[in-house]
Amino acid sequence: MSSTTSNTAVVIIDPYNDFLHPEGKLNRLLAESLKETDSIKHLKELVAAARVNKIPIYYGLHQQQKPGFIAGWKHATAMQHSQNDNKAFEEGSWGVNIYEGLEPDLNNGDVVVSKHWSSSSFQNTDLDYQLRQRDIQNLVLGGMTANTCLESTARYAYELGYHVTLLTDATAGFTKAQKDAATELIWPLFAHEVTTVGKWAAGLKK
Structure with a gap:
């Protein structure tokens, strides 16, 4: 990564209460993996490091379920049907609040981009446009x-x-095996760097 942070941004995907809080609708699916990796602690450390170094955080959030969600759709995915049936990430609910300690801060230059319908926070959103407007190159x-x-x-x-x-x-991950497969086997095939929050933050101080 470039030694400057002026062209760097953090992107945090779906830090909703429904995922991260013990009372969230989907937390039971992630609870084991969250605990094993101490994910919330490290997400908070990520936010703190970004704040100290004046690195903006971009929030990629999933579309929220509401009346009429995917109504009339002919090609909705199984995930979208499940979200609708279970009212996961329900619009206006406590579950779609950002988990405490991870909230955006406009004074830090944080940006909440338009919501993604499937998996990628780039597909059918303004994330790429928002990043390129600010000459961000490192994510x-x-x-x-x-x-x-x-x-x-x-x-x-x-x-x-x-x-x-x-x-x-x-x-x-929804299982430890899925998380481990991603981080240990798949990510290194395409990412420029696979590391931990602590090592990344330490590199900013050099």
């Missing part, structure tokens, strides 16, 4: 989940020409 990514939305977003960033850094301890 440091964390969030949920390791082998779905986070990986999809990182792959898309790679294809668009961004320098991609992925953080193995700032994520989780």
